[in-house]
Amino acid sequence: MKIYDYFRSSAAYRVRIALNIKGLDPARDFIHLRHGDQHQGDYLAVNPQGLVPALVDGDGETHTQSLAIIEYLDEMHPEPPLLPADPTGRSRVRSLAFSIGCDLHPLNNMRVLKHLEERFGLTSEQVANDWYLHWINIGFLALERRLVAETSTGRFCHGDRLTLADCCLVPQVFNATRYAADMSSFPVIQRIYDACMAESAVSSAQPSAQPDAE
Amino acid sequence: MKIYDYFRSSAAYRVRIALNIKGLDPARDFIHLRHGDQHQGDYLAVNPQGLVPALVDGDGETHTQSLAIIEYLDEMHPEPPLLPADPTGRSRVRSLAFSIGCDLHPLNNMRVLKHLEERFGLTSEQVANDWYLHWINIGFLALERRLVAETSTGRFCHGDRLTLADCCLVPQVFNATRYAADMSSFPVIQRIYDACMAESAVSSAQPSAQPDAE
Numbered sequence: 001m002k003i004y005d006y007f008r009s010s011a012a013y014r015v016r017i018a019l020n021i022k023g024l025d026p027a028r029d030f031i032h033l034r035h036g037d038q039h040q041g042d043y044l045a046v047n048p049q050g051l052v053p054a055l056v057d058g059d060g061e062t063h064t065q066s067l068a069i070i071e072y073l074d075e076m077h078p079e080p081p082l083l084p085a086d087p088t089g090r091s092r093v094r095s096l097a098f099s100i101g102c103d104l105h106p107l108n109n110m111r112v113l114k115h116l117e118e119r120f121g122l123t124s125e126q127v128a129n130d131w132y133l134h135w136i137n138i139g140f141l142a143l144e145r146r147l148v149a150e151t152s153t154g155r156f157c158h159g160d161r162l163t164l165a166d167c168c169l170v171p172q173v174f175n176a177t178r179y180a181a182d183m184s185s186f187p188v189i190q191r192i193y194d195a196c197m198a199e200s201a202v203s204s205a206q207p208s209a210q211p212d213a214e
Numbered sequence: 215m216k217i218y219d220y221f222r223s224s225a226a227y228r229v230r231i232a233l234n235i236k237g238l239d240p241a242r243d244f245i246h247l248r249h250g251d252q253h254q255g256d257y258l259a260v261n262p263q264g265l266v267p268a269l270v271d272g273d274g275e276t277h278t279q280s281l282a283i284i285e286y287l288d289e290m291h292p293e294p295p296l297l298p299a300d301p302t303g304r305s306r307v308r309s310l311a312f313s314i315g316c317d318l319h320p321l322n323n324m325r326v327l328k329h330l331e332e333r334f335g336l337t338s339e340q341v342a343n344d345w346y347l348h349w350i351n352i353g354f355l356a357l358e359r360r361l362v363a364e365t366s367t368g369r370f371c372h373g374d375r376l377t378l379a380d381c382c383l384v385p386q387v388f389n390a391t392r393y394a395a396d397m398s399s400f401p402v403i404q405r406i407y408d409a410c411m412a413e414s415a416v417s418s419a420q421p422s423a424q425p426d427a428e
Binding site for chain 2: 048049050051057059061063064065067068069071072075076087088090091092094095097098099101102103105106107112115119120122126130131134142143145146149
């Protein structure tokens with residue numbers, strides 16, 4: 001098993017957390033997103049979408065999209081599970097994960113921020129304040145409300161075991177703090193993030209702990 | 215079972231396709247997104263994220279996020295399946311679905327287009343040409359490459375049965391054509407879209423066929 005990774009990619013970060021929780025330690029190839037490695041023919045042959053992460057399993061099949069990779073890992077290596085056993089719980093965990101993975105993270109991707117600056121001439125300050133933090137605040141406010149209101153919230157997003165939802169929450173909070181988001185409005189998100197980071201499987205997946213960190 | 219729906223929501227459209235494939239016909243409540251129904255207290259009590267669709271199942275539990283809802287429907291009503299039986303196939307279908315649901319669709323959501331106009335003063339023409347179609351072209355180009363290169367592509371995105379990937383592809387193409395995207399560069403996507411639309415489960419889910427259509 002091999003993973004194509006980049007220390008600062010939130011999507012790769014999610015998969016690193018999942019791999020650590022499962023006790024899996026695949027070979028790693030580093031794709032430097034700021035140097036544009038993802039647009040080179042070598043990597044496009046692996047993942048035509050030109051995004052990291054990608055996972056090549058023992059049978060040579062390539063898996064892409066972080067959320068699909070984590071579901072695949074959970075099916076192939078069921079212990080410990082990253083989704084609850086009951087369908088309603090599974091649906092909740094996926095919904096929390098997608099509220100980050102679909103409605104929040106894609107808007108603040110590097111390629112999107114770059115496009116805003118290059119195509120529309122926005123300053124990096126406008127992009128940070130009127131875009132990045134705008135979507136963080138909307139997304140985290142809705143997430144916070146759910147985590148407060150829903151009784152399945154526990155030490156982590158869903159009960160007291162790490163799930164797919166936590167794999168998504170941690171990188172998103174990590175990035176938000178890089179942009180100096182005010183987390184005081186989101187105490188439950190912050191509490192869960194802290195609880196996750198107290199787990200070595202999570203903390204050892206953080207960007208600064210990766211071999212390609214700068 | 216009840217679904218909160220809006221005829222023009224791509225996410226609701228995905229779930230309508232899945233429900234039709236499963237032969238399920240839940241009660242429907244219409245949330246008029248352009249009138250702002252999604253921000254009213256009544257609906258926020260159902261879905262604090264203020265997005266459609268939401269599905270309330272017989273046990274009273276609310277399910278949100280279209281992709282989580284479809285996975286839930288597939289677990290509770292397994293026939294006909296919306297994911298292949300083999301883990302590699304499941305991973306591919308999810309990856310195709312997420313390449314639309316995470317990397318493409320969220321960027322072109324109504325609230326995002328509105329924000330570009332209101333906060334940055336972009337004209338609707340700039341938003342259409344330099345944003346909407348920009349991401350459509352990048353996303354569809356990558357998707358087209360995969361559908362061409364990967365041998366599991368069939369009459370539909372994955373073989374000859376409708377899957378979660380088709381539930382995502384159809385609304386995305388439908389919307390792209392509303393913005394007059396040039397589909398001639400994406401012949402496989404167009405072919406699969408046409409094959410999907412030849413299925414009554416798919417065509418009857420289209421916006422213009424809904425009771426709340428305008």
